[in-house]
Amino acid sequence: MQHNNNIKPHHRQLRRRTQSRLPHQPREMVHKTEPEKKRSSTSIPAYINQSLELVVTRLEYRRLLAELELSELKGFVDDKLRYEYDSTAEILYIPPMPSVRHETFSAKVSRETEAQLVKIANGPKNETSEFASKISTGRSGKVYLREFDSDDDDLELIKDWIEREPDEQFQHEGAVYPGVVFEIASSQSRKSLEKVAWDYIQYSNGSIKVVVGFQLGYDKDLTARCCTWGSFSILRQIIPQSNQDVTHSSLSSFAPSEVVELKEPTPDITITYAQLATFLNQAESMQQVKQLENEETGAKKSTRKTRKRKREATPTELPIKRERQFLEQEKRVERMTTRQDRAFRGRK
Structure with a gap:
């Protein structure tokens, strides 16, 4: 029992230090994007591009999940619908359907990160390469945050929990939580990246070490922003479009030290801001190709005539x-x- 008493104050102290270091107003990456062409109001239902917040009690939420288990809609919900639940506020959050731009940008950032992890894993055989080989992407799978202050170590008795679905997550096979999380939002989204980053770090007890947030320009606000939150620090920089400036996460950030404690220095996973700007421009081009007629954009399509x-x-x-x-x-x-x-x- 004495051992447990020594551990709990450390957990609470970690949370207090985390809270004191998180910023209120992160400075922004400056990247001007091309204005998006207005969509026809009749071509896309309005609710597709809107987020939805509903007040749902814990009991109602559990009943909803139980009913979905017996419903023919469960397959559709699991495959197509993203939703998050915060039992502390009793809010069910349904984000807007991700746009082509959103998904393309997310995929490109994810692939670049994966490629660098694979390169480290295929390097000289040592502790670092072995560590990198055990990291995999969880895509947008659910993350259950349940590390709340409590004198009871039985998680089944903890009433509060938060469910999140990040745009991307990277997790070591020996860890309970992903070490690095990516969140992407457009300025029309009501989801606050700072609040989300706080939830990830605070309620995983610091096991989620890094949250990288990308806020893509939208409508009249064409400024793209990037901010990185860490367990004990925040990278607060203005991000000019320069090949020398990078966003980086140390390899040791991909898992808590309780899983593997790597010897410093460890390699960094880095993406230049010029790369991020390129990814965003490519994502916007893909969005326009999907929206406009193929003849107008110059996109190629098959000319074969087939009976259907x-x-x-x-x-x-x-x-x-x-x-x-x-x-x-x-x-x-x-x-x-x-x-x-x-x-x-x-x-x-």
Whole structure:
């Protein structure tokens, strides 16, 4: 029992230090993007580009999850719908559907990070390369934050929890939480990157070491911002478009020291701000290609003429009622075939 008493004050002290170092007004990366062309109000439903916040009690949320387990919508919700829940505020948050620009930018930043991790893993065989080889991406899987101040170590008795779905996360196979998290937002999103970064670091008890936030320019505000939050520090810089300036995360940030304590110095995962600007420009170009007609953008498409017919649904794709009808029809055909076989044998 004495050992546990020594550990708990350290956890609380870590939280206090984390709270005191997080900034209120992070300075911004300056990157001017091209204005997006106005979408037709009739072509895209308004709710697609809007976030949604609902007041949902803990009990209501648990009931909702239980009902979804029995619903035909569960597959759709798990595959297509992103949602987050904060039991401390009893808020269910549904972000806007990610745009092509959002997803393209996220994929490019993620691939660059993965490529550098693979390069380290394939380098000289040592503790560092072994560590890098055990880091994988979790994409936008759920992160359950439950490390709240409590005198009870049983997590099942902790009433408060927060569910987050980051745009990207990198996690060591021996860690409970990802070490590095990426969050991407447009300025029209109501989700505060600072609040989200705070939740990740505070309620993982510092196990999530780095949160990199990208706020993409939108509508009249064309300034793209980038900020990196850490467990004990904040990288606060104005980011000019220069090849020499980089955003970086130390390799040791990808897992807590309780998992593996690497000898310093460790390699950095770095992406230059010029690269980030290129990724964003490419993402915006892809967005325009998707929005405008192929003839106007110069995008290529196949000129082949093919006959098209509807694909017949397989039994696994049929609704329950139609599936019963399908099975009954199969049985009728089977009975008819049996009678015909008997008649044929009778003519011997």
